[in-house]
Amino acid sequence: MGEINLEQREIEAIKGVDERELSKLIDEAIRTERIGDLYRLRLRDCGEYVASKLHYFEKALNAYRDAKSAKKRDETHSYARRRGSDLSFAFSRMKDRMEIEERQRPYWFVDDGVYWPHHFTNNLSVTISYRWRKAVEDDWNFGSITFHHKVVPRPSYLQPQPKRKPSKAKQEEIRQSELSSTWEHMMKSALYTLRDYFGGGGDGDQIPETFTAVPDRDGHLNNFSLKFWTDKAKAASASAAT
Numbered sequence: 001m002g003e004i005n006l007e008q009r010e011i012e013a014i015k016g017v018d019e020r021e022l023s024k025l026i027d028e029a030i031r032t033e034r035i036g037d038l039y040r041l042r043l044r045d046c047g048e049y050v051a052s053k054l055h056y057f058e059k060a061l062n063a064y065r066d067a068k069s070a071k072k073r074d075e076t077h078s079y080a081r082r083r084g085s086d087l088s089f090a091f092s093r094m095k096d097r098m099e100i101e102e103r104q105r106p107y108w109f110v111d112d113g114v115y116w117p118h119h120f121t122n123n124l125s126v127t128i129s130y131r132w133r134k135a136v137e138d139d140w141n142f143g144s145i146t147f148h149h150k151v152v153p154r155p156s157y158l159q160p161q162p163k164r165k166p167s168k169a170k171q172e173e174i175r176q177s178e179l180s181s182t183w184e185h186m187m188k189s190a191l192y193t194l195r196d197y198f199g200g201g202g203d204g205d206q207i208p209e210t211f212t213a214v215p216d217r218d219g220h221l222n223n224f225s226l227k228f229w230t231d232k233a234k235a236a237s238a239s240a241a242t
Contacts, residue, residue: 013045120179
């Protein structure tokens with residue numbers, strides 16, 4: 001599954017599951033203390049969220065089946081019930097997500113297949129491509145936006161000091177790891193920012209080619225740092241870029 005887009009195999013798997021049958025099979029699994037026919041529903045192909053809930057439900061069933069005392073049986077039965085409800089809820093959420101994507105995709109699409117750099121500097125950037133159109137009979141318009149963010153290194157006294165100073169190679173390894181985490185956070189924020197922009201009715205013609213992130217007072221990215229469409233953000237970005 002992509003960061004914001006479902007894959008075709010996941011869509012097909014979700015469409016192949018009837019929610020009433022899923023509920024029935026969850027109840028049956030608890031009654032028989034075995035996962036049983038739930039496996040034939042291809043729940044593991046319905047996205048990581050659903051697959052993880054299936055995994056926890058299966059573990060809860062195993063605990064219920066292995067319980068011996070009456071007290072333990074009651075506890076594990078209740079726990080299995082909760083995990084079964086979690087699985088049902090997760091599938092409903094994923095189905096809702098699929099239906100929303102299917103309604104939106106004829107009009108806009110944000111590509112979450114983003115290139116991951118092999119090396120990072122303090123000047124981070126990520127480019128997100130997208131397409132949009134106002135009506136299904138229109139030709140697609142294609143565009144991209146590059147987000148920039150300058151990382152401000154934290155003073156060393158704010159970080160735990162090792163007993164021995166690490167080698168330059170180790171220091172660079174740590175630095176690359178930290179920059180990689182910041183870039184990944186920036187990349188995900190960029191994808192969700194564009195998704196929210198289009199989902200809220202935003203016009204693709206109004207998306208700038210570049211935007212400099214607006215960090216918080218400590219220089220870190222937050223949920224608002226990449227919102228390029230507000231006047232305040234535009235002004236702050238222009239100031240940061242100069």
